[in-house]
Amino acid sequence: xxxxxxxxxxxxxxxxxxxxxxxxxxxxxxxxxxxxxxxxxxxxxxxxxxxxxxxxxxxxxxxxxxxxxxxxxxxxxxxxxxxxxxxxxxxxxxxxxxxxxxxxxxxxxxxxxxxxxxxxxxxxxxxxxxxxxxxxxxxxxxxxxxxxxxxxxxxxxxxxxxxxxxxxxxxxxxx
Numbered sequence: 453x454x455x456x457x458x459x460x461x462x463x464x465x466x467x468x469x470x471x472x473x474x475x476x477x478x479x480x481x482x483x484x485x486x487x488x489x490x491x492x493x494x495x496x497x498x499x500x501x502x503x504x505x506x507x508x509x510x511x512x513x514x515x516x517x518x519x520x521x522x523x524x525x526x527x528x529x530x531x532x533x534x535x536x537x538x539x540x541x542x543x544x545x546x547x548x549x550x551x552x553x554x555x556x557x558x559x560x561x562x563x564x565x566x567x568x569x570x571x572x573x574x575x576x577x578x579x580x581x582x583x584x585x586x587x588x589x590x591x592x593x594x595x596x597x598x599x600x601x602x603x604x605x606x607x608x609x610x611x612x613x614x615x616x617x618x619x620x621x622x623x624x625x626x627x
Contacts, residue, residue: 455472455562457506457539461504464501466499467499469495469498471494479516481516481577486518489517494512497510505542506539506541508535508538508568509535509537520587522590525597583599
């Protein structure tokens with residue numbers, strides 16, 4: 453649901469608080485689509501600072517189901533996003549692009565809370581997601597999750613040309 457910002461332009465210093473339910477069910481991240489496991493309504497406070505300049509502040513809380521980077525098991529990752537944006541409604545779309553201040557969550561005088569949360573979420577994604585600190589990952593040959601036990605695959609390299617490198621690793625392996 454969009455928030456109409458034009459109602460704030462009536463007087464300088466006008467403040468309005470909006471509580472919006474997130475409509476998105478999935479988050480399109482760099483590694484694919486992540487399911488949203490839990491979400492709370494987004495609370496935004498929008499202040500008309502002066503001359504059609506708005507200050508948007510608020511918070512959003514949600515939990516994504518993301519795959520572990522080693523074993524690919526789903527992991528619940530919680531986010532508490534703090535939103536602080538300044539909007540100059542005097543600028544046109546072209547002026548925003550030229551100033552490298554693109555705001556895809558603004559369309560005319562409407563603000564899209566879902567897109568605003570997507571932008572904040574993209575900036576706050578973790579570099580690595582692990583189900584646990586000592587995750588063993590998956591077997592490179594059969595794909596079994598090694599956290600559930602050994603797979604029984606031979607420790608031999610599949611390519612015989614790599615046998616010499618495997619011997620070096622075995623020789624200097626710490627016991």
